[in-house]
Amino acid sequence: MAIDTREIYVTALKNTHALELQALQIMERQVERLKNYPEMEDALRRHIAETHGQRDRLEEALQGLAESPSAIKEGFLGFVGNMMALGHTPAQDEILKNAYANHAFENFEIAAYTSLLAIGEAAGQGNLTGLQQSLKEEEAMAQVVRDLVVPTTRRYVELTVAGEKADR
């Protein structure tokens, strides 16, 4: 049986909602462990606040379609989960793994929102302004995270060479 565009859109909204919940978990876990990396900590705190808004937009979109954000497609978060698990292994270079994983995660979200918007258009959804705003926020955060790769790495090297704890 054919699946209509509305149903595809609803599934995409639910998947993106699950992705944002995952994002919050990942960032909240990291942000408490970044004493030596204040720029990363600030960026994550700002993006956690933004992500609450992104989650709310997705919930509103689902409510507008008389749907609720349950029933996540099995396995959708598997790839992301594996990628993010990189940073959870206690290791001296945990901070570097988190820097790479955050970069990957934000770009994953950019693809997810870009796709969601295309699906929304195909489904004839008139008002996609909120989701477009979320995409812009992900793009901005991806850039911040990218720009932090080198300073974070330099700080990691400095601390490590000085014999200090550099993992977080």
Ligand SMILES: [Fe+2]
């Ligand atoms: Fe994000």
